[in-house]
Amino acid sequence: MNERPAIAKAAALPDTKAILLGVACGLGAALCWALGFVATRHGLRVGFTPVDLLMHRFLWSGIVFLPLVVRAGLRDLCGIGWGRGMALMLLGGPVMSLISYAGFMFVPLGHGSVIQPSCATLGGLFLAVVLLKEAVSLSRAAGAVVIVVGLAVIGSESIGHMGPSAVIGDLIFVATGLMFAGFATLVRYWRVSAFSVASVISVLSLSLFPLYAASGGLARDASIGLPENALQAIAQGILAGPAAMYLFAVSIQRLGVARAAVFPATVPVLTLLLGWLLIGEPPTTLQAAGLAAVLAGFYLAQRQR
Structure with a gap:
């Protein structure tokens, strides 16, 4: 008499575990991305340039992914193709990252961490x-x-209180958000593996390292000190790169694309919270109001009906 409930309970248990694992991985990915934003802002404060942060972002992940890419085949670039690979690298690789890092030289964390993902969603x-x-x-x-209303609220802070340089910073994050939208759309349109694309971009970016070393970048890094370099290597090269990518991929596998899409929308909230706690940069009233509107827009944009 009690066999059927027991069987049903046993069958439901793996599903529950899968859902919990998917949620944990999704939140972990969002946390890694948020830490990457905060580490960028901190790195610029302590003396790193956007190019230095770019090196940390792609050097370490490129070294990790190099054996995988070589094994998969360089002739057709892991099945992606060189033409498509270069287009994806232009939109979602070092160029986008460098521009994004530069944006934080003009505006606070509450602008870049909200504007970029918002424009990525709109694009x-x-x-x-x-x-x-x-x-x-x-x-x-x-x-x-x-979402546009939320962006207008945040943009009004730049126009009314921060000056022309802040407007430039906001526009930089609009551009990088749209670049990422183009990157993500091409990945879907060409039906290529997001993991393969990220691996290829990291490996191709290694070609920039000799130029970085020749320009005195390593000496500049050494002058800042080992602890700060180790922090950026972990935050940019591991957490915001391979770790976030892997965790989000697991979340998609366990929960499906629609459910997993909720977690990137939590990145602005986590970024502002961590920025406040870790580097002492609290959001202003306008930033908080804009964020609230953007989050409401994210919720509506992800609904199926």
Whole structure:
């Protein structure tokens, strides 16, 4: 009599474990990305340049992924193709990262960590309609409008209180967000593995290291000290790169794309919280208001109806 409930309970247990694992990995990925943003802001404060941070971002992950890429084959670039690989590298690789790092020289953490993912979402919705021919639901359209309102609130702080340089910083993050939207859309359009793309970009970026070393970058890093370099190597080269990518991939496998898409939307909140706790940079009232609007927009944009 009690066999069926017992069997049902046993069958449900693995699903529950899978969901919990997916949630844990999704939150872990969001935390890694947020720590990457905070480490960028801290690194610029202690004397690193955007180029130095770029080196930490791709050198270590490139070394890790090099054997995998060589084993998969360089002739067709792991099945991606050199033409597509270079296009994806331009949109989602060192160029985008360098511009993004530079943006934090003009605006505080509360701007870059919200504007970039917001514009990535808006650009992704637009390109999904134009390139992928996807239908946009009323909820997603409303979400896009609410996100724009949130961005306008944050942008008003730059225009009214921070000056022209802050406007430049905001526009930089608009550009990098749209670049990432183009990158993500092409990954979907060409149906290539996101993990393979990230691995290839990291390995191809190793070609920039000799130029970095020749320009005196290593001497500049040495002058800042080992602890700060180790911090950036961990935050940029491991957490914000391979670790976040792996955790998010596991989250997608366990929860599905739609559910896992919730976790990147938590990155702005985690970034502002960690920025406040770790580097003493609390969000302003306008930043908090803009973030609240953006989060509401994220929620609407991710709904299926």
